[in-house]
Amino acid sequence: MQLKDNIKFSIDNQMSVGGEDCKNILIKGDNKAILPELVPVYGGKIKCIYIDPPYNNGDSYHYYNDNTTTSAWLKDMHSVLSWLRMLLKKDGSIWISIDDKEMAYLKVEADRIFGRENFASTIVWQQRKTRENRAVFSCNHEYVLVYAKDIKAFKKSRNLLPVGEDFVDSKYKNPDNDPRGPWQSVSASVQAGHAVASQFYTIISPAGVEFDPPKGRCWAYNQEKMLREIAEHNIWFGLEGRNTPRIKKFLANAKIGLTPETLWSGDNYGTTDSAKKHLLSLFPEMENVFDTPKPEELIKQIIEIASNEGEYVLDCYIGSGTTMATAHKLNRNYIGIEIGDQMADLVVRRMNLVINGESGGVSSAVNWNGGGQYALYNFDKNKVEERKIEDKPTYSRQPVQYHQLDLFDLFEQYGEEPITQNCMVREDIEIEYGTKHNHRHLPIDLTKNLLICNVKKDNWEQYLDGSAKIYYTGKRFPTSVALNKLYYFMPYLSGKGIRDLYYIKIARLGYRKEGQVNEDKNDLRLVFEIERVGQLFDDYKKVKLEIWRTFTDTTMKKIIELIE
Template sequence: MPFLDWVNKNQAKETAIAVPYHLLNRDSVHGDATAAAENLLVQGDNLLALKALMPFYAGRVKCIFIDPPYNTQSAFEHYDDRLEHSQWLSMMYPRLVLLRELLAADGSIWITVDDNEAHYLKVLMDEVFGRGNFVANVIWQKRIGPDNRLPLGDAHDHILVFAADKKRFQARANQIPLTAKQIAEFKNPDNDPRGSWTSSSNFSAQGYRPNQMYKITTPGGAQHSPPQGRCWVTIESEYQRLLSEGRMWFGADGRGMPRKKTYLNEQKGRMSWTWWPNDEVGNTQESKKEIITLFGTEDIFDTPKPERLISRILHIATKPGELVLDSFLGSGTTAAVAHKMGRQYIGIEMGEHARTHCVPRLEKVIAGEQGGISEAVEWKGGGGFSFCTLGESAFDEHGRLNSDVKFSTLAAYIWHMETGTAGQQPFDSPFLGVHEGKAYFLLFNGILGDRRPAGGNVLNNAILSHLRTLWPSPMPVVVYGETVRVGPARLVAEAITFRQIPYDISIR
């Protein structure tokens, strides 16, 4: 597989590995407190924020949507969108690597981009996610008319879609709802008791199959054979069943070519394709009107995305209750749409407008705001979210632990570091869990109830006996603590690996 190369690519790869782990502070809760625990709005550099989320959310995100700077020298002022090409790639690479780690095994990532970087980004994502996990390049018709200032104005953006595992994503992808225009195509000219229907004009299939070459006599007396080089789509007995159930149509005079009825009340939706016209998913003019309605001006965000566009993506990629992530949140559209659609979400935005615009927008959603997709999804309000900021680094330049680190935070970090999975257990005990035949323990921050300096943080014989009561099964054990006072012979005999805090954490 070909790879993309650019100036400082090796440095970009090192950045992905060396991102420091920062604490995540929950500053405020908005709306329902229970719902707010699951929905996060994070203000801060998205590279640092993604690393801070890793111990808790690795492998859990079903859909990632991002609308990164297009590198066009025209994005809004909150981003440095005048990046030289190689700098843009270096900015994207480590973020894609971390996003990949957050993605669920059957999850997908959707990235909007224009022609300036789309083709380079495709090759870059081939490298990060695997060429075999490329799903589609969706073409979104973002304009409603040509730009008369240009001889060949752009009418579309790309939405590159990759999966963590293409087969698993395709097996779970959902149909999209029928549009109002498509629903209007269903009629009932013959008063069929099943209700409105439409019919396919093609009851034939390409090729020759002897048992599908029969003649059809219509109710009006006309006879039809399959068209040249084709056969009927079903065997004759199946056709007779459809006919007896009134599921065939031959035109108003009963003499036309056979057509099979498709009933509106039997439709759960339809499969999507890669051409998304603006009448179905919105356009830039629509999205700017949404922003003006919300904020009273469009000057803050030049390229917001319409709620209908994000809704289409979430319909395909997620189910209610599943987790959505947007690490370039901008005006907050992804979070607002996810909230209205009953998805959990994490939005990351580095600018001050995370407070001045994203928070008020989501508060309006909680209050029942009726713009965008609200009417389509029958949104009435409710729910909640937490506003978070990035705290200090968990480790200083010498590898020492920040004094603000809590037991549960360090436990989640160690669990992810050791197992590669997100910690979803409560982490309220020295016993962290079992993974692939090993039991993991953490002695830190007086978790055993001893608040003296180093109290309970030392692995001695008494504490080891206590740990055995928490998980008595005889299997290899990994214990993190400040120091160890158990003899080497016993450690070897009982298959105990001791890792010292903080050195064995910061080094690993």
């Protein structure tokens, strides 16, 4: 599926430099309405998200107001962050700019959404270098909260900061002319805290000098491995062969770079003032250039740590378009969303300057010479409403005939073979669910179908304590969706509603009271083998069940929208 397949998005050919196949996308509209529509196309595909939302600092700017209550602001942030999480790749990360006022509140909310274990760091960025003498304190920093979708995956994939050739030359040498190239040496001993007996022995150097591990330490390898490493010239005893043994680490195998630190200075990463000056240089005729731009240097640092060329960067509060301009110069693909008129006034004009080789911001640092494309889309949710209205008379004249899936229908739908095999096993999903997940960490695919079924009161207990593994349908099973398209299951407890989400692993033919003494092999049923994913909602929610009284099928997206 592509964006162009969604009726709500229409490309603005006049404002675009590129067509519908262009991977660099700007969208004019409200991110809260747009993000859910992006999930079916970009869910799990975005490597780096940077956002710089209104901080709720009580100010009013030329292009937007930043004054609401903390609870209303947090509610919006919760919704936006939840959708953004679904867009992130497994090894992706999200970087959120915020200032002192709401930082603590936002951190708690973001912890809930991404999980505290996925919190990577708080960057402190020196946002101004001049002193503000009217205030109690001259606040000269802002924060960037960094969360990973999965902290382990992010740690493996995030980039280190580049180091100069001088740094490499000073660290890696080749005193023994090793044909494998330059190397540096690291200690061959480690702290003995977790040592095993086989790590304590005497090493004899090529010149016959004996070495025992230093006090409180042991050798990094056991003796057998150490002898092998010595034979393969991976241990260095100095040119004379008499020095303390050290392990050779070759440049060719090294992931060279510096671990990013958390204090980012205005000198290295720009300030709000320097960003404004850059904008003024691009639009000298403008009276009201954007009030709160970020410097390209700051965004470059984020994008370079969090993504590689050709990967997707997303910003859903693009303001003057800094993230998109920087991502473009760094050869990333990007999606940018902005609700305000600055999309046309500033962003589009800025992107055209970038394509023409604009030389400010990070241009010289990345040798930017221009080129590339972007496509601007307008977003219009009314188009969908029009379509729904057109559809309505058909529904009212002729009620939808739901496919009633009784046992004969099963034969019809799946042919003879699956019936002989007697099951439909879901293998087209890689996700492994476990009991540890809770509803905020679910990798839910919103496009997939959800089945909601009534549970008889005498079976409630296993659904209340989450131990249910099987759901038997009644004799007839109504659904408008093919069986193999049903991915999720939610038990409906009458009077309470729905709360817990299960994943349908297997749908098969079975019979009532299977495995029990009073089982009846002639009383055939459809059986879902299910696995609890977690709570989708904090508490039970009542929903209207549309197919008969007991069953309904819908998509995940629809049910979440309905409840929210």
